[in-house]
Amino acid sequence: MKRSSHNHVTSWSEVKRPIVCLAPMDGVTNSAYRQIVRSLSKDVILFSEFTSVDGLVRSDHVRLRLGYEPCEHPFFMQLFGNSPEIFAEASRMVEERGILGVDINMGCPAKKIVHSQHGSALMQDTDTACRIVETIRKACSLEVSVKTRLGWKNDKNLINFAKTLESSGASMLTIHGRTYNQAFKGEADWEPIYELKRHLSIPVIGNGDIRDYNDGLEHLGNLDGFMIGRAAIGNPWCFLDRRKYPEPTHYERIDLALKHYHLFRRFKKELVAVRSFRKYLGNYVGGFHNAKEWRNRLMQCQNEESFVECMQQIRRIETPLALAG
Numbered sequence: 312m313k314r315s316s317h318n319h320v321t322s323w324s325e326v327k328r329p330i331v332c333l334a335p336m337d338g339v340t341n342s343a344y345r346q347i348v349r350s351l352s353k354d355v356i357l358f359s360e361f362t363s364v365d366g367l368v369r370s371d372h373v374r375l376r377l378g379y380e381p382c383e384h385p386f387f388m389q390l391f392g393n394s395p396e397i398f399a400e401a402s403r404m405v406e407e408r409g410i411l412g413v414d415i416n417m418g419c420p421a422k423k424i425v426h427s428q429h430g431s432a433l434m435q436d437t438d439t440a441c442r443i444v445e446t447i448r449k450a451c452s453l454e455v456s457v458k459t460r461l462g463w464k465n466d467k468n469l470i471n472f473a474k475t476l477e478s479s480g481a482s483m484l485t486i487h488g489r490t491y492n493q494a495f496k497g498e499a500d501w502e503p504i505y506e507l508k509r510h511l512s513i514p515v516i517g518n519g520d521i522r523d524y525n526d527g528l529e530h531l532g533n534l535d536g537f538m539i540g541r542a543a544i545g546n547p548w549c550f551l552d553r554r555k556y557p558e559p560t561h562y563e564r565i566d567l568a569l570k571h572y573h574l575f576r577r578f579k580k581e582l583v584a585v586r587s588f589r590k591y592l593g594n595y596v597g598g599f600h601n602a603k604e605w606r607n608r609l610m611q612c613q614n615e616e617s618f619v620e621c622m623q624q625i626r627r628i629e630t631p632l633a634l635a636g
């Protein structure tokens with residue numbers, strides 16, 4: 312991998328281990344949230360929400376997703392689709408924006424995605440999966456990574472599938488330790504991911520059920536890194552090493568949530584912003600006696616003024632659990 316210094320990564324072998332990643336999450340890992348995570352941690356590799364290659368090529372509205380702030384480097388744009396040529400065109404657009412690389416979604420289990428032969432469906436079509444990687448590699452000089460699952464029904468084909476992706480030019484793989492059939496059910500199984508790493512030379516990142524950085528270290532085994540998804544929603548502190556950084560205070564939580572909200576608001580109309588910010592509040596607003604009641608009140612807010620006022624009241628009125636004894 313050759314990268315200029317502007318996006319900070321020059322070679323995967325030089326990247327500090329463990330490689331810690333913010334998972335791509337639709338509706339969550341937009342530019343505003345990536346900036347918030349970056350404000351706490353300079354090393355986390357950030358992934359965008361998945362974005363349709365067909366959409367990128369055809370729609371001005373979808374192309375807004377290519378917007379980001381320089382502080383977000385290093386970050387990957389995650390793409391989904393199934394036509395190698397359209398992937399190539401979309402990847403060139405990503406490259407023109409100076410983004411580090413593209414991550415190909417080969418793991419989304421949503422019906423709509425799989426029925427269009429995108430996402431997880433590519434696990435069952437190794438030929439197309441590999442042609443996508445090869446075609447992007449030929450079309451541009453971006454890093455090409457793939458995020459996938461253990462397999463369709465089981466992990467029997469994982470090693471073959473991953474080795475073929477590696478020989479097609481993928482330079483990093485993330486494996487979510489569940490199958491397509493499991494979707495989000497059951498516990499993530501990391502054993503097949505450790506076994507896979509023994510067969511590959513590119514970095515392998517494990518994903519599934521990690522609560523925070525220290526939990527990630529416990530799961531790391533022989534892998535190059537780990538990726539955190541759900542536990543990171545409204546909890547950007549989860550990427551910090553608890554041995555070095557204390558839990559955020561009550562005030563830090565509220566202040567960062569408000570900063571996040573204002574960044575988020577730049578991209579959305581007022582009511583849409585107030586409503587869709589709710590998904591982050593479960594984690595941001597916690598750690599004091601009346602947290603549940605306040606969260607309920609925040610969920611009822613129908614405009615920005617009442618939302619911001621409610622957050623400020625929490626900051627003024629509530630005492631953190633630790634101080635309340």
Ligand SMILES: Cc1cc2nc3c(=O)[nH]c(=O)nc-3n(C[C@H](O)[C@H](O)[C@H](O)COP(=O)(O)O)c2cc1C
Binds near residue numbers: 334335338458520540
């Ligand atoms: C709200 C939400 C949106 C997601 N969107 C994406 C996506 O756009 N692309 C993707 O590869 N995975 C997506 N995922 C899956 C996560 O990236 C991750 O693989 C999964 O949540 C397991 O990791 P976790 O246990 O740390 O959450 C999404 C998950 C959630 C909860």
